Amino acid sequence: xxxxxxxxxxxxxxxxxxxxxxxxxxxxxxxxxxxxxxxxxxxxxxxxxxxxxxxxxxxxxxxxxxxxxxxxxxxxxxxxxxxxxxxxxxxxxxxxxxxxxxxxxxxxxxxxxxxxxxxxxxxxxxxxxxxxxxxxxxxxxxxxxxxxxxxxxxxxxxxxxxxxxxxxxxxxxxxxxxxxxxxxxxxxxxxxxxxxxxxxxxxxxxxxxxxxxxxxxxxxxxxxxxxxxxxxxxx
Amino acid sequence: xxxxxxxxxxxxxxxxxxxxxxxxxxxxxxxxxxxxxxxxxxxxxxxxxxxxxxxxxxxxxxxxxxxxxxxxxxxxxxxxxxxxxxxxxxxxxxxxxxxxxxxxxxxxxxxxxxxxxxxxx
Numbered sequence: 001x002x003x004x005x006x007x008x009x010x011x012x013x014x015x016x017x018x019x020x021x022x023x024x025x026x027x028x029x030x031x032x033x034x035x036x037x038x039x040x041x042x043x044x045x046x047x048x049x050x051x052x053x054x055x056x057x058x059x060x061x062x063x064x065x066x067x068x069x070x071x072x073x074x075x076x077x078x079x080x081x082x083x084x085x086x087x088x089x090x091x092x093x094x095x096x097x098x099x100x101x102x103x104x105x106x107x108x109x110x111x112x113x114x115x116x117x118x119x120x121x122x123x124x125x126x127x128x129x130x131x132x133x134x135x136x137x138x139x140x141x142x143x144x145x146x147x148x149x150x151x152x153x154x155x156x157x158x159x160x161x162x163x164x165x166x167x168x169x170x171x172x173x174x175x176x177x178x179x180x181x182x183x184x185x186x187x188x189x190x191x192x193x194x195x196x197x198x199x200x201x202x203x204x205x206x207x208x209x210x211x212x213x214x215x216x217x218x219x220x221x222x223x224x225x226x227x228x229x230x231x232x233x234x235x
Numbered sequence: 236x237x238x239x240x241x242x243x244x245x246x247x248x249x250x251x252x253x254x255x256x257x258x259x260x261x262x263x264x265x266x267x268x269x270x271x272x273x274x275x276x277x278x279x280x281x282x283x284x285x286x287x288x289x290x291x292x293x294x295x296x297x298x299x300x301x302x303x304x305x306x307x308x309x310x311x312x313x314x315x316x317x318x319x320x321x322x323x324x325x326x327x328x329x330x331x332x333x334x335x336x337x338x339x340x341x342x343x344x345x346x347x348x349x350x351x352x353x354x355x356x
Contacts, residue, residue: 039338059338065331073335080339175331 006084006108008034010100011074012056013067014091018046021091025054028097037077038091041070047091067157068178075170087160095158096199103160106194113165113191114182116151117158117198135219139180142223146230147187151195155179158198165191172234180222184229243282251275270318274311 010028014021021038028036038051042064052058059073071088078086085107089095099117106112139154157179161169168189174181186193254271257263263271281288281304292303 057342059342061334061338063330063334065334069331069335073338076335076339077342175327 007082008032008085008087008104009074009078009081009083010034010036010087010089011071011078012036012038012051012089012091013041013070013074014038014043014047014051015041015064015067015070016043016045016047017091018043018050020093021047021056022050022054024091024093024097025051025056028100029055031097032100034087035083037074039070039074039077041065041067066176068173068175071178072169072173075166075173078166079170083166084163085160086166089158094200094202096201099158099198100160102196102198103158106196107160107162111192112162112194113189114159114161114186114193116153116156116193116195117200118151118153118156118195119198119200120152121195122197131215135215138219139222142226143180143183146226147183149183149187149193151183151193153195154183156198156200158200165189174225174229177218177222177225181225181229184226188229188234240282240285244279247275247278247282251279267318267322270311270315274315277307 010032012021012024025036025038028034036056037059038047038056039059040048040051040061042061048058048060057077059077061070061073065073074088075086085104087100087103089097089100095117103115103117106115136153136155140151143149143151143154165186168185169182172185183193251272254263254268254275258265258268288304289300292298292300295303297303297306
């Protein structure tokens with residue numbers, strides 16, 4: 001990065017995370033000098049107020065856009081305000097705050113455009129249900145077949161990206177379930193993607209956005225949009 | 236002229252006039268009215284010239300002309316529905332961009348919205 005120390009923005013999409021977001025923002029502010037941006041995806045439960053109180057920059061979406069739309073708003077903010085690197089983590093305590101330097105380091109060293117935290121690399125305590133493991137295996141295979149990236153955790157929402165990807169994602173990012181699709185987008189851009197081992201926990205509060213009933217829809221939708229993105233033009 | 240012919244002429248002419256009136260009052264945008272106008276004009280023509288229907292049906296190999304009419308009708312409805320799906324997708328995309336832009340503008344202007352006002356909407 002030229003001259004100045006890189007400006008880093010931590011983006012947290014949040015929907016109904018009022019009970020956990022404050023603690024998360026506080027621990028980020030205590031540990032790191034980075035700015036923290038919480039994108040409140042139209043939740044009515046005090047998420048914004050809690051995040052603001054803890055010292056985050058808060059964007060309030062006037063209606064619920066879905067996780068991808070919320071994260072993209074964070075990318076737009078980073079682009080408009082000249083941040084060099086964006087780290088994206090979940091607002092529910094699923095991701096380990098202490099692992100942020102691990103996803104940042106290869107980007108700051110100029111060795112990667114995107115670094116994705118994987119719960120399956122290295123020592124792992126993560127135990128998923130059988131259908132979830134099956135789904136992850138399906139997407140691993142899909143990503144590898146169509147992009148050549150060798151991924152272990154294709155649905156990970158813990159990653160860091162550099163300016164180049166921030167610019168690209170600001171214009172092209174799926175509204176919902178963006179993680180698997182983003183490999184196609186990175187592939188299109190010829191981005192260097194790297195996985196590093198991180199810790200992930202079961203959700204502290206609330207429910208995962210993927211319920212049993214939605215699992216099949218998720219698989220079909222993501223597979224379809226992945227394949228369509230493969231043959232889509234990006235202007 | 237038999238009763239069925241008279242009925243179908245009246246119905247299709249009424250439909251055509253209704254669409255035109257909606258466009259005139261700006262309740263229906265011109266771009267969305269094209270398919271409807273085209274469809275109702277087609278029905279009107281086929282009501283007036285029923286032998287054309289027979290000729291058309293036979294031309295595509297359909298023996299029973301009314302079933303050709305059903306086929307055309309169903310295809311027309313499908314076309315209109317696809318048209319709507321495209322329009323909705325476009326609106327969805329625009330809506331997303333507007334919402335994002337609003338959130339960014341608000342943050343830059345330092346306008347904090349309390350969640351009470353969010354809930355009222």
